[in-house]
Each structure stands twice: as structure tokens, then as C-alpha cells.
Amino acid sequence: MAVSQTQSGSPLRAASMVQMEDREAPQNIKMAIYTRGRLIPSLGDAKFRKPVITEIIEKKFEYYTKDILDKHGIFYGTTSAMSGVLANIIFRSSFKVQHEALKTFATLATLPFLSTVVTYKLFVTDALNSGNISRENCILRSILIGFICGVSYPSALAFSKNGQLAVKYHTVPLPPKGRVILHWLLLCQTGMKAMAAPLVFQALFGLLHSSHHYAVCERMRAKAGPEDEPKSQ
Missing domain, CATH: 1.20.5 (Single alpha-helices involved in coiled-coils or other helix-helix interfaces)
Incomplete structure (x- = not known):
């Protein structure tokens, strides 16, 4: 069982x-x-996610490209490059230099342009984008950049470059020992007076240019304000 x-x-x-x-x-x-x-x-x-990520990357790249290639800084840098070319012409004539023209013109056009673009972006464009600058401060910074990067730096660079070429190729009498700078200054008195023209031009251009740039940033900030309010609510 x-x-x-x-x-x-x-x-x-x-x-x-x-x-x-x-x-x-x-x-x-x-x-x-x-x-x-x-x-x-x-x-x-x-x-x-892939299209969204690629779209974000493209927008970031476009933003940084526009930020680096700011048209206001490029315009200001172009005036500095023109001032550098003019300074090179004046000081080459003062030192009676005819050698290495392409090299000196390329240097005097490129270096002032780059220095002005970078300096304008750091001290004016970035400050305007952050909103931590007034109109008067913006104008003052722009004029100082024009004086330093647009006139003083190109003049000093053209003075030293062409002075070295004058000594190298013996286009002017050699200065006495210990009085090189003074001798060159005496030779370039007329040229230094002629650099007053780009100085005045940079001051006027900096005044108008910075005022316009400030007004553009204020209009963009005013347009972006109402759009941001509903999102915050």
C-alpha cells in the first residue's frame, strides 16, 4: 500500500x-x-540624446566663435593695424630705411591688431556681457585701449624695429655711445609729431565705438529680460 x-x-x-x-x-x-x-x-x-548633445555642442561652438570673433573688437583692432602701418611708414622715412619692408609692415600690422582685439575683449566686451560696467567706464576703457594698443605700442614698435635696421644697414650716422635713444629721438622729431593724428583719431573712434557697443548691449539685454521672466515664474 x-x-x-x-x-x-x-x-x-x-x-x-x-x-x-x-x-x-x-x-x-x-x-x-x-x-x-x-x-x-x-x-x-x-x-x-545624440541629436540634443550635438545641437548643444554646435550652439556652444557658435557662441564661443562669435565671442572670440567679436566685430567690435575687430573694428577697433583694424584701426590699430592702420595706425601701425602709418607709424612704420613715418619711422622708416625718419630713419631712411628701405630694407625688410615686408617683414616690418607685416609685424606692425599684425601685433597691434591682435593686442587690441584681445585687450578689448578682456576689458570691454566681457565686462559688457556681464553687465558690470557703466557707459562712462566703457568709454574710458576704450579710449585707453586706443591710446596704448593703437598708438603707443605701434609707435614704440616701429621706432625700435626701424632704429635697429638703421644701425644694421648704416642708413643714418651711428649715434655716440650712451646716447642711442636720444639720438634716435632727435632724428624722429617730425615723425613723432605726425603720430598726433592717429592719436586724435583713436580717441574719437574709441568714444563713438564704445558708445555704440554699450547701446547695442543694452538693447539686447532689454529684449532678453521679458523672455526670461516667464521662465523664472
């Missing part, structure tokens, strides 16, 4: 195990469907 009970019990256990597996099968299927359903949005998110 015991043997028959165990034999009869084993089919019952097998049947119950099959039923339990059948009952668990839909749950496993549901879990598989659930996990698959959860994976599909993640793949979709990954697909959607």
Missing part, C-alpha cells in the same frame, strides 16, 4: 509542478515584456 501511495503521489507531484510552472510562465513572460519595455525607451532616449 505504501508503494502504491508513493507511486500515485509522484504523478500528482509532477502534475502540480507542471501547473506551478504553467502559472509562473505568464509571470516570467510579463517580467520579460516589462524588462524589454523598459529597455526600449532607454534605447530611444539614447537615440534622442
Whole structure:
């Protein structure tokens, strides 16, 4: 009897195990469907994230490109380059130098341009973008940049470059020992007086240019203000 009970019990256990597996099968299927359903949005998110990331990178690149290549700084740098070319012409005539013209003109046009663009961006453009500068301070900074980077630096650079060429090629009498600077200054008196013209021009251009730049930034800030208020609410 015991043997028959165990034999009869084993089919019952097998049947119950099959039923339990059948009952668990839909749950496993549901879990598989659930996990698959959860994976599909993640793949979709990954697909959607790539265009969003590339768009953000493109916007950042465009913003920084516009910030570096600021047209206001480029305009101001162009006037400094013109002042450098004029200073080179004046001091080459004063020192009677005719050698290495291309090299000196390239140097006198490039270095004042780059120095003015970088200085204007650091002290004027960045301050205007942050809003931590007044109109008077903006004008003052712009005029000082014009004096230093647009007139003083090109004049000193042209003076030293052409003075060295004058000594190298003996285009003017050699100065006495210990009086090199004084001798060169006496030779360039007329040229130094002629540099007063670009000095006045840089002052007027800096005044008008900085006023216009400040007004443009104020208009852009006024337009951006109402759009930002609903977002903050």
C-alpha cells in the first residue's frame, strides 16, 4: 500500500509542478515584456540624446566663435593695424630705411591688431556681457585701449624695429655711445609729431565705438529680460 501511495503521489507531484510552472510562465513572460519595455525607451532616449548633445555642442561652438570673433573688437583692432602701418611708414622715412619692408609692415600690422582685439575683449566686451560696467567706464576703457594698443605700442614698435635696421644697414650716422635713444629721438622729431593724428583719431573712434557697443548691449539685454521672466515664474 505504501508503494502504491508513493507511486500515485509522484504523478500528482509532477502534475502540480507542471501547473506551478504553467502559472509562473505568464509571470516570467510579463517580467520579460516589462524588462524589454523598459529597455526600449532607454534605447530611444539614447537615440534622442545624440541629436540634443550635438545641437548643444554646435550652439556652444557658435557662441564661443562669435565671442572670440567679436566685430567690435575687430573694428577697433583694424584701426590699430592702420595706425601701425602709418607709424612704420613715418619711422622708416625718419630713419631712411628701405630694407625688410615686408617683414616690418607685416609685424606692425599684425601685433597691434591682435593686442587690441584681445585687450578689448578682456576689458570691454566681457565686462559688457556681464553687465558690470557703466557707459562712462566703457568709454574710458576704450579710449585707453586706443591710446596704448593703437598708438603707443605701434609707435614704440616701429621706432625700435626701424632704429635697429638703421644701425644694421648704416642708413643714418651711428649715434655716440650712451646716447642711442636720444639720438634716435632727435632724428624722429617730425615723425613723432605726425603720430598726433592717429592719436586724435583713436580717441574719437574709441568714444563713438564704445558708445555704440554699450547701446547695442543694452538693447539686447532689454529684449532678453521679458523672455526670461516667464521662465523664472
